[in-house]
Amino acid sequence: MKRLSVAFLSLCLAAPAVLAQKKYDAGTSDTEIRIGNTNPYSGPASAYGAIGKSIAAYFRMVNEQGGINGRKLNFITYDDGYSPPRTVEMVRKLVEQDQVLFVFQTLGTPSNTAIHKYMNAKKVPQLFVATGATKWNDPKHFPWTMGWQPNYQTEGHVYARHILQTKPDAKIAILYQNDDYGKDYVKGLKDGLGAKAKSLIVAEASYEVSEPTVDSQIVQLQSSGANVFFNVTTPKFAAQAIRKAYDIGWKPVQYLNNVSTSVGSVLTPAGLEKSVGLITTAYYKDPTDKRWDNDPAVTKWREFMKKYHPDGNVNDGFNMYGYSVAATLVQVLKQCGNNLTHENVMRQAASLKDFRVDTLLPGIVINTSKDDYAPIEAVQLQRFNGKQWELFGDVISTEK
Amino acid sequence: MALLEVNGLRAAYGQTRVLHGLDFALEKGSITALLGANGAGKTTTLRALCGVVKTQGEVRFAGARIDGRATEDIVRLGVAHVPDGRGTFLDLTTEENLRLGAYTRKDRAAVAADLERVYGYFPRLRERREQQAGTLSGGEQQMLAVSRALMLSPRLMLLDEPSFGLAPLVVRELFQILRRINERERVSMLLVEQNAALALELADSAYLIETGRVVLAGSAAELKRDDAVRRAYLGY
């Protein structure tokens, strides 16, 4: 019933646009919509390149199925090697030379910060950026920039709330990556703990991505006597940390950030038996989680991978992420109808109403408005039982 | 029959031609000297013979053509080179340097015997056998260079300025040993020397080279008597 009403609503929204005159900005025509993107396809951060590649595959599928309102999506993606100066260069190329209608899923907090001002000065949408910093939800000052995923700080809040509810005597140890992403999480947790943060957090240790292991940090954290471990790490270090904590006999309650929840590429390397009891949040379906083996959406995704992205790794959550965010964009473009201007793209992106991507967890819907530039604002806690993640509690809204 | 025959040997460094068709021969068992001023092409001749520089012309060793062959292969025929600058492996020990001289030989027992014999010639090297060769004095390094060449059990030794930078007494000792090696072990030697007097004392025959060509040839005694040689190279 609900789905029907959503469909009806979007039909209503779309109808006037179809009737109206076609309006184009640079990068669009009757046959094409040009979309720009930067991703690290080279360098130490190239793991993220999977996102750009899966988005490209998704658009290939859309185009093969006839495009959007008869227009083919022309996805122009450049390598920035995760270096902000190169992002600036590449985005200028996209905007000024390739004349894209907007950039989409540019990846990395520093990279997006580097182009933040430029995009807003140019009034070209910087849509659904691939980073979880809070600053992307600032429509007042930066009306042309919008995030997509739940932001790191609010995820930190969720864990803080859970800790306060379930373990008031917690002694918390934190391991975090020494960059904006790690620090955002830590800030979120501290904010969530409020005045108690000082007394509850007993140890913090950071690591650099260039370090081979985080063993030393885990030993440090263990010796603090903590009984709660907040693990803010990317997949490789997450797996190392989980394994090391288990091996040295440290058995705290473990909170793992959502970046590294993949069963296939984090928990399996760490050891499934060593991962029992981990708590995290989720918002999209992990394709390597047995729970979704027969899920129609995941099955559909698998077929997509086979047909359009055979080089991609089906154990890689980034491929699911890319698929989901691309699906969100397609909805925005559908809503735009024939009015393909910078302004309308931004307006439609800011008027997603209860939009549901079937690869997101059940109950998580996307809502945006002109004051709310945070598309996904709900997550659900889950615990690992040795075989698969088990959701518990309700979908938690992270809206402030 | 000559052990070494050289016909029309030409060589150049890049664009600079150094040898302009050199002809000479070396009798088996003899010591032959190449004389000449600085830059006449003596060192280049030795380098050309063992394939270190590219050449044109014909070089026969024991009747077989060796021009154009790789240095390593020429060495394997029994041609040992005592290069200018001594070619010491500075970071290796004295004994390791000597063992390298015998690198191509498979007869272990004979190599061990040769090592002893070399130490017999140069007792100083035995004292310094475990020492890093770079710490040896100039004279000791020259002895090491000669010894390393001997370790090949060579049929022909190419000696490039063995007297260079050595005290006269050391030179005398070294040349006596060279003579002894030549006599006892029938090792032929091609000697390049700037010190013509010294060379002619040791050598059986000699060639005088000027700007890449042989200008005079004969027995050591004949050259010693030659006026031009005396004036220009012997200084009396």
Next chain:
Amino acid sequence: MTKKTLIALLLLVAVASIVPFVVSNYRTFQFTLVLVYAIALLGLNILTGYNGQVSLGHGAFYAIGAYCAAVLMDKAGVPYWATVPAAGAVCLVVGFLFGLPALRLEGLYLALATFALGVSMPQLLKYKALEEWTGGVQGIVIAKPDAPWGLPLNSDQWLYFFTLGVALAMFLLGWNLLRGRVGRALVAIRDHHIAAEAMGVHNALYKSLAFGVSAMYTGVAGALGAIAVQFVAPDSFSIFLSILLLVGIVIGGLASISGALYGALFIQFVPNLADEISKAAPWAIFGIFMILFVYLMPTGVAGALRMLSERQKRHNFPAAKNEEEVP
């Protein structure tokens, strides 16, 4: 300077001045970056090419220069043009100081020390105690300068000319320095340091000075780069920047002033070209380009051009040639 080189230089400047009016703003921005890299590469070349001290960490000086500019503009409100000499001065001092202990290090050991500097720099920039100025992991966003005096130029064009002016000044300075006594001393130290000492060249002073001057050039480039990109962050100055600079001087041509420009063109445009060729493995293509350049021009583009022009001369005056060559 011979008449011929002067004419060539003027011609080059004339062409460079026309560029921003015939290409798009985006291209102008790219050429600004080329000039920035060229200054940095000239700096590295003074140290590594001319003086033979290998640096695997010059990105660190680039970063210091960039942060100097950004912090001065952001915190102290210093106008952008004044930050460039300030960055140069800071890097001169830092480089000179780094050069002092480096005196005792040669070859591989110096490579390690500089490599370490390059790897550590982003971590230092993130360090808590400095966060107040550096903005920590978030970096600093800076404003783009507009053309002054009502010049009819947009900010990209103005920035290009500003950079071009600085680059010209730096290149002339470098040319003066390297053609004269200082340059000869640097090369003498590189080739025969003991002999140079014997000839009365003060090795230690020259080597540390080379470090300082080299860092100054790279720091000036960093400041200009920061102004052009309008953003600095630790991630902008990873060790790959240092490595890219080294690749730049080798491919441009070691110990060559013009080589800096060729190297800059290479490191600016070849990665983009590689990306155009293959999304799947852009680095692989980039690596192949590097190898091809080294194979075809082992002494760099500048070295290859020099050889070509010499061959041309020889071709024109074959008789004269032989006379010269006789030792």
Next chain:
Amino acid sequence: MDAFLFQVLAGLATGGIYASLALALVMIYQATHHVNFAQGEMAMFTTYIAWSLMDAGLPYWPTFLLTLMVAFLLGVAIERLVIRPVEHAPVLAVVVVFIALLVILNSVTGWIYTYTLKPFPSPFPEEPLWGIRYMSPHEIGAIGITLLVLVALYLFFRFTPLGLAMRAAAQNPQSARLVGIRVGWMLALGWGLAAGIGAVAGMMVAPIVYLDPNMMGGVLLYAFAAALVGGIDNPWGAVLGGFLVGVLENLLGAFVIGNELKLSVALVIIVGVLLVRPSGLFGTVHVTRV
């Protein structure tokens, strides 16, 4: 006190990682007098080959041996095909070729295998040995293997004519030719052996840090520092250097200056040591006579 001991043990475990790659660097340096910046990526690439073989169903030890052979051939092939043409180019041009190899291998591996983390099996048991929890059996075993390689390397260079010839060829190729050493093949052999040692390092490191194309990226600097601080021409020194760097870094991070600056400070200390002892702690002092 316990915390201190645990940090030392954890430091030895990571030090073992540095030591194993440092050995490969020493090997290639002994044989060619170059420090191969692509050594880590070669190790990583061959470890992926091992992964593929095991993925195809081959058991561990046959895979291990087969990988060593493949790595050896790969090393020889790289020397012959890629390095040989720049034999006479300036040293820095060769360095650029190394950098090129590094980026090519990294990129191609990512392309073939994707960047997703892969677990890599260990030949050692899972259960803690002798009740030591702070070093996993694999970490202990890996150190053992590294020491085995070290002894083999030492014996090879010290006592075999081939080892001696390789050192000679690297030090003074001209003289080496004059005693009949085929210098070209020595270099190729050196590359092959270094690649083999690298493969061992990769297969020992991968179970600890997991297999991904950037597995060795961070390790290279540490291994380089370890090799130099121990003495680049001394395999014992390199291994000790590895442990030293690992332990030093952990102690600095845990007790002295915190994790953010531990690498920087460790490097400053290492460079300081090199200032005082320019040939490393255990390296041969090089003499130059004028």
